[in-house]
Amino acid sequence: MRHFKLQALILILFFLCLVQKAWAIEPRQALEGGLNQVLDLIKSPAYADPKTRSAQREKIAVIVKQNFDFYEFSLRTVGPKWRQFTPAQQKDFSEAFGDLLINTYVNKIDGYNGEQISYAGERSGKDRTEIMTVVAMKGGKKIPVAYRMLPKDGTWKVYDVLVEGISLVKNYRSQFQDILNSSTPEQLIERIRSKANEAKTSHAKS
Amino acid sequence: MLNHKVFSTFLILTLLLTFSQAVWAKDKHSPNAKIQNVLFAPKAGDLFAKGAIVVIPKSDIQKTLTANQKAVNAIFPQGSFIVRSRGMNSGDAPKDVSLTDDLDDYDTVVETPVYDPWEKWNRFWFRFNDKFYLKVTKPVYRGWEYITPKPVRTGLKNFLHNTLFPVRFINNLLQFRFKGAGVEFSRFMMNTMCSAGFADPASKKKTIVPMDDIGEDFGQTLGAWGIGHGPYIVWPFLGPSSLRETVGAVGDWFANPATYLEPWWVSWATKLTLRFNALDRVLPLYEDLTGAAIDPYISMRDAYINFRNNHVKK
Numbered sequence: 001m002r003h004f005k006l007q008a009l010i011l012i013l014f015f016l017c018l019v020q021k022a023w024a025i026e027p028r029q030a031l032e033g034g035l036n037q038v039l040d041l042i043k044s045p046a047y048a049d050p051k052t053r054s055a056q057r058e059k060i061a062v063i064v065k066q067n068f069d070f071y072e073f074s075l076r077t078v079g080p081k082w083r084q085f086t087p088a089q090q091k092d093f094s095e096a097f098g099d100l101l102i103n104t105y106v107n108k109i110d111g112y113n114g115e116q117i118s119y120a121g122e123r124s125g126k127d128r129t130e131i132m133t134v135v136a137m138k139g140g141k142k143i144p145v146a147y148r149m150l151p152k153d154g155t156w157k158v159y160d161v162l163v164e165g166i167s168l169v170k171n172y173r174s175q176f177q178d179i180l181n182s183s184t185p186e187q188l189i190e191r192i193r194s195k196a197n198e199a200k201t202s203h204a205k206s
Numbered sequence: 207m208l209n210h211k212v213f214s215t216f217l218i219l220t221l222l223l224t225f226s227q228a229v230w231a232k233d234k235h236s237p238n239a240k241i242q243n244v245l246f247a248p249k250a251g252d253l254f255a256k257g258a259i260v261v262i263p264k265s266d267i268q269k270t271l272t273a274n275q276k277a278v279n280a281i282f283p284q285g286s287f288i289v290r291s292r293g294m295n296s297g298d299a300p301k302d303v304s305l306t307d308d309l310d311d312y313d314t315v316v317e318t319p320v321y322d323p324w325e326k327w328n329r330f331w332f333r334f335n336d337k338f339y340l341k342v343t344k345p346v347y348r349g350w351e352y353i354t355p356k357p358v359r360t361g362l363k364n365f366l367h368n369t370l371f372p373v374r375f376i377n378n379l380l381q382f383r384f385k386g387a388g389v390e391f392s393r394f395m396m397n398t399m400c401s402a403g404f405a406d407p408a409s410k411k412k413t414i415v416p417m418d419d420i421g422e423d424f425g426q427t428l429g430a431w432g433i434g435h436g437p438y439i440v441w442p443f444l445g446p447s448s449l450r451e452t453v454g455a456v457g458d459w460f461a462n463p464a465t466y467l468e469p470w471w472v473s474w475a476t477k478l479t480l481r482f483n484a485l486d487r488v489l490p491l492y493e494d495l496t497g498a499a500i501d502p503y504i505s506m507r508d509a510y511i512n513f514r515n516n517h518v519k520k
Binding site: 100101104105140141142164165166167170171172174175176177178179188191192195199 | 319320409419487494497498499500501504505507508509512513516
């Protein structure tokens with residue numbers, strides 16, 4: 001009987017290990033899952049209807065927040081001066097910046113227009129992966145979009161997006177460095193907040 | 207009984223193997239793999255000039271790292287640093303990985319800001335152009351979209367692309383891209399013979415070399431020859447440019463067949479109409495870029511210079 005118990009214990013441990021391996025998601029899977037969820041929401045008839053669109057947009061924002069790490073985005077866009085931010089400022093900044101990106105990019109989608117996303121390869125550093133995709137527009141134009149990802153919270157999260165090889169993080173970094181040379185972190189956060197609100201109200205109108 | 211023993215041994219071995227793999231996988235992805243040496247630098251500019259190499263013992267890497275970081279931060283308040291590490295794969299060559307602060311991702315190349323000595327002038331014309339694009343060009347283009355059917359606009363756009371063939375052809379040659387020049391030539395022949403350039407059937411054909419989707423121009427040729435941008439310039443109505451790109455644009459002007467139309471006003475009207483017609487993708491792109499920016503001027507400057515640099519490489 002003792003032997004049986006020992007074996008049972010070993011068996012359980014063995015399966016636990018298997019389960020743990022299954023948890024380790026590949027970055028590509030994580031990204032595909034997120035993108036498909038967003039695409040499904042955009043394709044749905046509820047999105048085409050202006051009355052239910054804002055509710056759908058809320059759902060998209062939730063999925064985006066699950067797959068994009070705005071804290072990681074923020075510290076990269078601020079650059080070396082991030083260390084001079086207080087933890088509260090860092091939190092405020094991340095939230096404001098996340099809102100700005102969601103309001104300007106995600107909510108800009110008017111509806112599904114037959115765009116196709118295809119996987120075009122990936123390259124990896126030590127703990128960073130870049131997943132390359134191509135968005136094929138209806139007119140035949142192809143836009144390369146790459147997502148840079150890092151492992152976090154048991155999954156992989158996006159920390160930079162490159163459209164046509166132009167990094168979103170780098171573009172904002174050059175702006176923020178310029179602004180932070182003459183303003184305080186608080187002033188920058190305030191500017192980001194007002195820009196995010198501006199984007200939100202302009203969507204509400206259209 | 208023997209069966210049981212074999213079974214248990216098998217399970218234990220598999221268990222160990224799975225576990226060690228999990229550990230290996232974790233280490234592969236975690237920054238605190240065996241760290242050999244750390245290179246600290248006070249500022250981006252003098253990264254290598256003032257950098258010091260610190261060797262950290264294999265044990266207690268994370269602690270040592272934070273302690274070192276604190277020490278360095280005390281000396282250089284805005285210090286950025288790069289960690290040189292060797293992964294668990296002993297066969298791997300050492301790779302540069304940026305760490306802890308995560309200010310940079312895997313590109314450890316220090317970025318130099320865009321050289322912009324005429325920022326005041328540039329900002330003035332940027333504001334002017336912005337108003338002009340959004341208040342004049344955009345509504346006029348909406349009107350143009352209203353009165354012309356889409357096939358007409360696409361046809362004119364293809365026609366413009368086809369007439370600019372000499373620019374792309376010459377610049378492929380100047381960059382020693384002879385296969386690329388061949389592709390441009392056969393595309394031109396095909397499109398001209400099929401439709402006088404109003405359709406673009408050639409774009410569906412696979413090419414023998416990867417082609418830059420915007421085509422080669424003089425600015426890219428100068429870049430390929432190793433000439434830098436020089437100062438950034440914003441031109442009235444024309445938008446962002448640089449000294450190099452301005453020189454390039456003059457070259458493109460001479461290589462454009464429409465330049466040689468007579469009389470002069472026919473030449474200018476043709477060019478203006480064709481350029482205006484091709485704005486369909488530029489306007490929304492412009493609005494996307496500047497609409498999401500906190501400082502649209504800097505955003506545009508950065509995007510323009512990076513966009514051109516990417517195309518020089520292509």
